[in-house]
Amino acid sequence: MAKPGFQELFSRYLAGNTTEDETQQVLAQIAAGTDDQELNDWIATYWEQLEQTDGRYTSETGQPILNKILGSPDGQEKNTPVVSLRSRFLHQWRWIAASIILVLGIGSYFLVARKSKDPATVAINAAGIQPGKAGAILTLADGSQLLLDTIQNGVIPLHGSSTAKVINGTLQYNNAGKEATYNTMSTPKGRQFGITLPDGTQVWLNSASSIRYPTAFTGHDRKVELTGEAYFEVAHNQDKPFLVSVNNKAVLQVLGTHFNVNAYEDEQDIATTLLEGSVAVNVLSASNHQNLNTHHTLYKNTVILKPGQQARVMNTVTDSTAVNSIKVTNANVNKVMAWKNGLFNFEDANLEQVMRQLSRWYNIEVVYEKGIPDIYFYGEMGRNMPLIDVLANLQTTGVRFRLEGRKLIVLPL
Known part of the structure; x- marks a missing residue:
């Protein structure tokens, strides 16, 4: 049976208004009370009410968590009413409240938060x-490098008459000239930086990322090469499509749109998430990896994303042959864009x-x-x-x- 006053204490816990001792009491009571039907019913009712009064939460992600709380230690769910649970309420409170629930894959049980044995x-x-900060390395066409961390607000001479300048953590190409030479901006670990390309496209690089681009878009399209993670706001140009080559595995094609690309080598897939506009995600076959500079590159597979969708280019092995495929799902945009925010x-x-x-x-x-x-x-x-x-x-x-x-x-x- 729940201890007297637990309901009031639990409500204050969810609002982030408990002391450390009270927090431990709440977590211990929940962990110990999973066989208490009255407590289970009250928690389920509380979250059911939360679902009805706060439209920010989704039952789709919350139901598995509720099952874990009300489930038995061996992972088998008990005969408890199936109710909708608003799990996203965790986002608005301090981390100690958010860390109330974690799932240990084998055995799936509810773990009481505790202090480190050796803090x-x-x-x-x-x-x-x-934490990381604004900073990047700019590699010019002649191989020379500039540390952008040390340039507050100043003009950078480039090839010929081309110039760029750093303004508040963003590299801007304002006088790009007519001759296209290639620069590369890279962010080491612990750094992130922004860049405004010659056509006005804005790009934000996450840490451990790089983008290679021309100082002037002189051809029939606008091509850049990306590794790591970046968020793009592409300037619209009906006559010149914007192409992003990603790890020599995929090419993204847009006219003007907002999207995020996560293409770290240590991540399992290349994830492209569309926020606004439209983007074509094209998968390259091995024979086309050397043909990225040709206008008529043939793609093995192509999908068109709608806003709120995410395409994952996955590397799978079939009959001992590596094959890139695409899977499209609805995206958790808040999760995708958290790094930029x-x-x-x-x-x-x-x-x-x-x-x-x-x-x-x-x-x-x-x-x-x-x-x-x-x-x-x-x-x-x-x-x-x-x-x-x-x-x-x-x-x-x-x-x-x-x-x-x-x-x-x-x-x-």
């Missing part, structure tokens, strides 16, 4: 590791996915002492926090770390 190790060693979005992200994001943004190496713990997270965190704060928040879920210099070692649960 001092992380606290001492991570104190000096700050200054957030980490860990909605339904496993530990390995979370660590890859932290590795790029904090310029750290992540290793696992004994395999990768099978943990999934829900919630958001700001990208402006020092690493020490991020790790402290993650440790409330039971994950443990050891930091040696810039090497973060994930310890077994």
Whole structure:
């Protein structure tokens, strides 16, 4: 039976108004109360009411979480009423509230948040590791490089009469000239930067990314090459389609539109998410990888995205042959665009996915002492926090770390 006053305490917990001791009481009571039908019914009713009064939440993502809370330790669901659960309420409260739920894949059970067994190790060693900031390296046509971190607001001489300038963390090509030479802007780990291309197209590069582009678009189209992750707002030009070559595996073709591309080599797929306009996602066959500069490149597969959709170019093996295919789904746009909006979005992200994001943004190496713990997270965190704060928040879920210099070692649960 739920302890007297638990309903009021639980309501305050969801609103982020509990002390640390009260938070531990709530989590412990839920963990211990999964056999308490009265408690289960009350939690289900509370979330049902939340669904009716707050239109921001979706039952599609919430139902699996409810099943985990009301389920048995061996992962078998109990005979409880199926209700809609608003899981996205987790986003609006502090991380300790958001970390209430995580799913351990094998056995699927509800884990009470707890403090690290050795918080001092992380606290001492991570104190000096700050979040990423604006910065990039510009490689000119002659191979010379400029560190854009050190240029506040100034003019950069390029090839011939071409010039560019840095304004508030963005490289702008205002006098590109008529001769096309190629520049490359790259962001190391722990850096991100913006660029306005000669045609007015705006691009934001996430950390560990690069874009190669001409200083003038003189041909029949506008071609750039991308690695890593970037968000594009393409200037409309009916006569010159905009082409993005991605890792020599896909070519995106647009006239004028807004979209995000995640093409990190350590991610499983190339994900293109459309926010506005239209984009054609073209998969290249191996024979066409050398023909990206031809106007009539033949594509193996093509899909046209609508706003809110995401195309994933997946590498699969059939009969010992690698094949690229496309899968289109509805996108979680908030999750996709979180990086540009200054957030980490860990909605339904496993530990390995979370660590890859932290590795790029904090310029750290992540290793696992004994395999990768099978943990999934829900919630958001700001990208402006020092690493020490991020790790402290993650440790409330039971994950443990050891930091040696810039090497973060994930310890077994």
